Amino acid sequence: MRPSTAFSTLLAGNSFGDPSVNATYDYIIVGAGLAGSIVASRIAEALPNMTVAVVEAGSFYEISNGNYSQIPYYSTMYTGPEPEDYQPLIDWGIFTEPIAGAAGRVQHYAQGKTLGGSSARNQMIYHRGTKGWYGAIANVTGDDAYQWDNMLPFMKKSFNFTAPDMEYRAQNLSANFTISTFDVSDGPVHLSYPKWAPSLSSYGAEAYAAAGLKPNDGFANGDLLGYGFWPVTLRPDDSTRSSTEVAFLSRTAAQTSMKIYQSSMVRNILFDSNKRATGVNVTNAGERPFTLSARKEVIVSSGFIHSPQLLMVSGIGPREQLERFDINVISDLPGVGQNLRDTPNIGAIVHSMNLPSKNAWTQAPNGYEIANDMYLTNGSGPLSNPASDFAGWDKFPAQYTANMTQTTKDFLAALPSDWPNVEYVLSASGTASAEGSSMGNTGSIGCLLTSTTSAGNISLQSSSNAVAPLLHIGWLDSQEDQEIAVAAYRRAREIASHVPVFGEELVPGKNVSTDAQILNYIKTKGVTDIHHGAATCAMGRDPNRGAVVDSKARVFGVKGLRVIDTSSLPFTAPGHTQGVTYAHAEKLAMDVIDAAVEV
Structure with a gap:
């Protein structure tokens, strides 16, 4: 008999699986990140007679990373490109191969190793994909379930929207939104606006x-083009992060028989003679191996790096690569680990500014005490804002494409009409430095490329997933992307010229003016990560053309195995991936539930 909700809530230990002890469940979800937490929770709630286990290599970010994860202002901690800028309790410590488009640099690529995954570590930015983007997915998969109107209920399902509290935001920092785009009010994830915005944003x-x-x-009605404030995933009462660990996993575990195996790593997927996934091998910190068996399905939700790696070490992937490491080939799928798509951050146009920087409050007398008091009293003040909060998505005006090569023009012309080329982010940058010298208070227009042709890949360097895979990120590999990057800087300069509080351009500086000089600056000092990798287990119709899963995320060539996370998107979103990942997970979780009910 299932324990009552109240009783199981009191006995929180009932929510955790017994590590090193073999066990059997109906469904096993590998990875309790953003997607995995949703999938595990939805299945456990909808199928109370089924058993569900979710296995996560990390633990609770509230313990492993404390306030740095929970307080929005610190959302950029341990996410930078430098080798030392990662926190091993919550991050995998993945580093790219030398990046040709970044002058051969090797960069840290932050990936969450924690319950809640990227929802526990990102800058909390929420927006939806465009109608044309979803139409492109429907075309690639041959499944109209991905058309905008059909996906909209799944976009809304996760969330509980609260309008901005103008008691704490200045009147000239009001946000545009239409309440009908958020008209489902009982989702577990909170979506709102910070109770503070930098004064620079009022000029946006x-x-x-x-x-x-x-x-x-x-940015929620299927059209990203234009400017405004984006909502973020935070609790409006206390301005703490609203992650899938808090909103889904912990809540569901207390109310169902779902089991969480935290600090446990799946080493490989097991198959029977009929190529059906029957379970997974697991270890805790490499010790005490045990097996979890699956009666129904194994669902991989380990992210765009580790999902393809897990498939490959389990025998699913390009035959040549598997045989190189003496891995028995279960399904020869050339697309596993290929087709990596990302949204490169190519840097920013930085100006001096006669307004306070983002971190000016930290320099003021008693600044920390005042900010802490505001935050703890009512969730307001600078600690409530995760980073920048104002941006615009744009397609290049004609003058910016006139001198591009024909191949670049053709690529841009072939995109859906609502697919933006660049995201321009307005930021009070903080007290910045260039070439080691202080620049004082600065503001910037940052550039994220949202329409690119370059593709990277994930490949093995061992038959064991205890060894990190090789990450070729592919930024600016193509001539098209290089031309788009240069045009983005020129367009950002135009936007910056209209910000009345901006002074002199400090970075890259007025002497960087030719296309060659701008591109060299971008490669040597501009390009970096923004962590929007996707499509390494891409959806499609034909595995011979690179598809790894079908439109319901079922892996080709085997049975009882799905991949549900950003890796199974056929291409990354034109912007940030959080919003589309929520909808992707909700839709595919329903596919799993529907399949179980139909039996």
Whole structure:
């Protein structure tokens, strides 16, 4: 008999699996990140007569990373490109191969190793994909379930939206939104706006409009083009992060028989003679191996790096690569680990500014005490804001494409009409430095490329997933992307010219003016990660053309195995991946539930 909700809540230990003890469940989810937490929770809630286990290599970020994960202001901690800028309790410590598009640099690529995954570590930015982007997925998969109107209920399902509290935000920092785009109010994840915004953001509408962009109605109606404030995933009462660990996993574990195996790593997937996934081998810190068996399905939700790696070490992937490491080939799928798509951050146009920087409060007398008091009293003040909060998505005006090569023009012309080329982020950058000298208070227009042709890949360097895979990120590999990057800087300069509080351009500086000089600056000092990798287990119709899973995320060539996370998107979103990953997981979790009910 299942224990009552109240009783199981009191006995929290009932929510955890017994490590090193073999066990059998109906469903096993590998990875309790953003997608895995949703999938495990939805299955456990919808199928109370089924048993569910979720296995996660990390633990609770509230313990492993404390306030740095929970307080929005610190969301960029341990996410930078430098080798020392990672925290091993919550991060895998993945480093890229030398990046040709970044002058041969090797960079840290942050990936969450914690319950909640990227939802526990990102900058909490939420927006949806575009109608054209979803239409492109429907076309690639041959499945109209991915058309915008069909996906919209799944976009809404996870969330509980709260309008911005203007008691704490200045009137000229109000946000545009249409409440009907968020009209489902009982989702477990909180979505709102911070109770503080940098004063620079109040100049955003004026500057972006002067450059020809239009106001956008909240980035949630299928059209990203335009400017505005984006909502973020935070609890509006206390301004703490609202992650899938808090909203889904912990809540569901207390109310169902779902078991969480935390600090446990799946080493490989097991198959029977009929190529059906029957379970997984697991260890805790490499010790005490045990087996979890699956009666129904194994669902891999380990992210765009580790999902393809797990498939490959388990015998699913390009035959040549598997045989090189003496891995028995279960399903020869050339697309596993290929087709890596990302949204490169190519840096920013930085200006001096006659407003306080983002971190100016930290320099003021009693600044920390005042900010802490505001935050602890009512969740307001600078600690409530995760990073920048104002941005615009844009397709290049004609003058920016006139001198591009024909191949680049053709690529841009072939994109859906609502697919933006670049995201421009307005930021009060903080007290910055260039070439080792202080620049004082600065503001910037950052550039994220949202339409690119370059592709990277994930490949093995061992038959064991205890050894990190090789990450070829592929930024700016193509001539098209290099031309788009240069045009993005020129467009950012135009936007920056309309920000009235901006002074002199400090970075890259007015002497960097030719296409060659701009591209050299981007490669040597601009390009870095923003952590939007996807598509390494891409959806599609034909495994001979690179598809790894079908439109319901079922892996080709085997049975009882799905991949549900950003790796199974056929291409990354034109912007940030959080919003589309929520919808992706909700839709595919329902596919799993429907399949179980139909039996």
